[in-house]
Amino acid sequence: MIAKILGIVLLLLGFLVLPVLGKTPKDDHSHEDEKVIKLSEKIIREFGIHIEKATLRVFPRIVELPGEITADPDREVHVVPVARGFVREVYKRWGDRVCAGEVLAVIDSPELADLKASYLAAKARLRLAEELYRREELLWKKKITAGESFLKAKKDLELARIEVKTLEQKLLTLGFSPEEIKEFESGRRPLGRYELRSPISGLVVEKHLVRGEMVGPDRLAFQIADLSVVWVLISVYREWLPYVGEGQRVWLVIGEKFPEIEARIDYLNPILDPDTRSAKARVILKNLSRELKPGLLVKVRVAVGGEEKALVVPEGAIQYLKGHPAVFVKTEEGFVPREVKIGRKHGKWVEITAGLAPGETYVAKGALTLKAELEKESLGHGHVH
Incomplete structure (x- = not known):
């Protein structure tokens, strides 16, 4: 009798438990993480949202090399x-x-004062020698004085000229201009200053x-x-030397504040550094804004030959949601954010290595609008239809 009663109780408990066991987390949360943004065709046109199919494109083989901004030594x-x-x-x-x-x-400078004083004394001796020469020349022509006196006066004049010229050259060598030399001859400023x-x-x-x-x-x-022009020195390792040369295009990634810069290699040093076994390639950049600071490290993307097909999207199609890259995929219900993994970058194109498949429809332009709409919806403000 007791066994029969226990059997009936267990049977009743089974009927009560089965519905609970049959209810899976999927049933409770099937739509919890799926965030769909629904927009009308009118809104899509107004906000300039462009939709494209993910396709494979020819993508050059890119390597990333380290570089550093330096001042132009010239x-x-x-x-x-x-x-x-x-x-x-x-x-x-x-x-x-x-x-x-x-x-x-x-x-x-007392040292400079002595040199200038010597120059001024030599100039005074030169003026005296010139006067004596003119006097002796006049007397010699009138047969009043002997020729030896005239020749001595002429010799003294030449020596005085040589002395002045020598001291003047010393001053010019020190960087003083002829105008500055005339200034201190006039006594308008201290000799040693x-x-x-x-x-x-x-x-x-x-x-x-x-x-x-x-x-x-x-x-x-x-x-x-003068930092209006700076250099970027790129370390080109031995294995990439056959693919890198003068005139080759490179893409410089300096930081979030700076857009990617396209430039060309101006010079490749044929001598390798004995410690790193790498050669230095030089890129010359204009820096009129002075924002490119010597010492900044740079990532340099270089196409090293060979092409392959890769799934790529425009850089603007990628938005960062909670710190992770994502693209907005078009579904029957609307636009859904899809987390992706990104790879190489070339120009405006970014490689997608996971999260998006060829043929899927995604937002190529205007993804920032969808991100803003998604954030507004998460704050409880609803979304635009």
Whole structure:
């Protein structure tokens, strides 16, 4: 009797449990993760949403090489004092922009004062020698004085001219212009004072002097760099050297802030670095905005020959949802975000290695609008129909 009652109870429990067991998570969540955006044809046209079928395209074989932005060494100058002296004034600091000829610092040099004083004394002796020569020449022509006196005056004049010319050349070698030499001949400025000027327009990238200290020609005072043009030096490893050459197109990826830059290799050094066994290829870039900073690392994409077919989409078709790349796929219900894996990039095209199949319809243009609509819907504001 007890066994019969237990059997009936178990049978009743089975009928109660079966419906629960038959209910799978799929039934509860079949539409929970599927986010569909429904838009009318009118809205699609208004927002410029373009739909295309995913197809295979010819894609060049691309390798990624490391590069670094450097200053053009032909556009850099080192400014050093022309003579030993004390720094009187410093007008420019690290990071200042300067124009060609602008004064960087003022230096008082006893050494230079001695040289200028010697020059002025030589000029005075030259004027005296010229007067004596003219006097002796006149007396000699009138047969009043002997020829030896005239020849001695002529010799003294030539020696005085040579002395002045020698000292003048020393001053010119130190960087003083003929106009500046005439200025201190007039006595309008101290003999030992001179100005350090920038030879070019550019940026002060180094400064190594302070007011009051002693400096000399063996001491770098300023380094000025013109960064309106910069170089990108690319490390080309041995296995890729047969495929890389001068005139070849490359694509430079500097960072999120900068768009991809297309350029050409200007020069390939035929000598390999003994440590890295790589050659340096050079790309020259205009940098009028000064945003390309020397020292920035660059990813350089180079086509190394050979082509293959790959599934690619325009770069604008890829949107990042929760940090993952995705494309919007067109289904019968509407537009659905689909997470994808991306591979190589070439120009405006990006390779899709997983998540999208050839023949599927996706949003090639206007995906940003769908992303905004998806985010608005997730905040509970509904969506546009």
